[in-house]
Amino acid sequence: MGKQHYQITVNGEPQDVLAEPRELLIHTLREQLRITGPHIGCETSHCGACTVDIDGRSVKSCTVFTAQVAGKEITTVEGLGSPDAMHPLQEAFREHHGLQCGYCTPGMITRAYRLLQENPSPTEEEVRFGMAGNLCRCTGYQNIVKAILAAAAEMNASKEAAE
Ligand code: FES
Ligand code: FES
Numbered sequence: 322m323g324k325q326h327y328q329i330t331v332n333g334e335p336q337d338v339l340a341e342p343r344e345l346l347i348h349t350l351r352e353q354l355r356i357t358g359p360h361i362g363c364e365t366s367h368c369g370a371c372t373v374d375i376d377g378r379s380v381k382s383c384t385v386f387t388a389q390v391a392g393k394e395i396t397t398v399e400g401l402g403s404p405d406a407m408h409p410l411q412e413a414f415r416e417h418h419g420l421q422c423g424y425c426t427p428g429m430i431t432r433a434y435r436l437l438q439e440n441p442s443p444t445e446e447e448v449r450f451g452m453a454g455n456l457c458r459c460t461g462y463q464n465i466v467k468a469i470l471a472a473a474a475e476m477n478a479s480k481e482a483a484e
Contacts (some may be wrong), residue, residue: 326480369425369432398430449466
């Protein structure tokens, strides 16, 4: 079967993409839409560098075909914040040195975003468990965990202040 059109929404924008049924979502995002936040690490579902959010769930975008996400809402790290208006997680990773080379970071932040949506006040153990599908070769994880806990505290404080 040749290429077909699929409608997907990425970071709030409807997109018409042309892909073969076997094309992986990570390739459509990076090569066709030039959304290069999600990285390709292992392409075998181990590292989590390609993590995106699909209809409210963390998904490794090297494990799904673009055809499978037709009609769905996809959020990448680009959709969480921008350099001028960073998401609290992005701020916290910067503040607490939650990265070194940065290769794992977009996937880490996108996964952490969903983790905090599901559990806004996680314990350290819950953060480590929830992030177990995302690997980092540089940091030793300590500062990643610290950044996620700090972002959770910050997000909870802003929520309380707004109430
Ligand atoms: S590139 Fe998808 S999990 Fe490693
Ligand atoms: S910061 Fe280098 S892989 Fe995580």
